[in-house]
Amino acid sequence: MTLEDLSREIILDHYQNPRNHGRLESPTLANRGHNPLCGDEIELSLSIADDSIRDIAFTGRGCSISQASASMMTETVKGHRLEQAEAVVQQFTRKMANREPPPTELSEELDALQGVKKYPARVKCALLPWTTLRETVDLYRQREPTPGDGEDVVDCADAP
Ligand code: ZN
Numbered sequence: 001m002t003l004e005d006l007s008r009e010i011i012l013d014h015y016q017n018p019r020n021h022g023r024l025e026s027p028t029l030a031n032r033g034h035n036p037l038c039g040d041e042i043e044l045s046l047s048i049a050d051d052s053i054r055d056i057a058f059t060g061r062g063c064s065i066s067q068a069s070a071s072m073m074t075e076t077v078k079g080h081r082l083e084q085a086e087a088v089v090q091q092f093t094r095k096m097a098n099r100e101p102p103p104t105e106l107s108e109e110l111d112a113l114q115g116v117k118k119y120p121a122r123v124k125c126a127l128l129p130w131t132t133l134r135e136t137v138d139l140y141r142q143r144e145p146t147p148g149d150g151e152d153v154v155d156c157a158d159a160p
Contacts, residue, residue: 003040010112014068019075022057029140033132035124040066043075044136052081058129065113065122070129072109082137089130096128 023030027045034041040062049057056078058070073092077085091106096117116122 003019004115007112007115010109011064011068014109015064018058018071020057020071020078020137021059023053023059024057027057027142029136031132031136031139033128033135035062035066035128037121038063038066038125040125040128042066042070042132044070044129044132046136046140048082048140051083053077053079053085058137060129063122063125064127065116065125066128069113069126072113073129073133075135076107076110086134086137090132092109092130096127 023043024045024047026047028048030043030045032043034043039061042058042060042062045057046053056074058074060067060070076088080088088106092110096113098117105148115124116126
């Protein structure tokens with residue numbers, strides 16, 4: 001099995017058996033992302049407490065790359081502190097943009113998405129869930145000027 005076959009198999013597995021798929025019942029925050037180039041849509045719901053991502057789920061539609069990437073992303077950041085999650089988003093984004101040598105912290109699974117770089121138009125598909133997560137964390141920070149102080153649950157205007 002070549003590396004390319006392995007990558008394809010990992011992506012296909014996440015696409016067909018997405019992890020953390022669905023919507024959280026009472027998320028702290030929900031947010032949508034859209035990639036107009038390909039028509040991909042991602043909706044994230046996050047449960048955040050003590051500055052950690054306690055739970056995360058996604059729904060969406062679009063190409064296999066975007067949906068598999070969302071599945072991998074949720075698996076990667078679930079349980080992470082917000083700043084850890086932001087750091088992984090940044091590493092992944094940089095790696096997809098080829099701006100720095102592969103950091104060792106990323107998992108083998110996430111490396112499967114590196115093959116997408118051969119198709120520049122698809123890089124945006126792979127990045128969509130990650131940029132959506134970053135925007136969601138930004139939203140959370142804007143709504144929580146004093147993290148850890150008081151309210152855990154924030155109403156979300158974007159929630160369905
Ligand atoms: Zn796509």
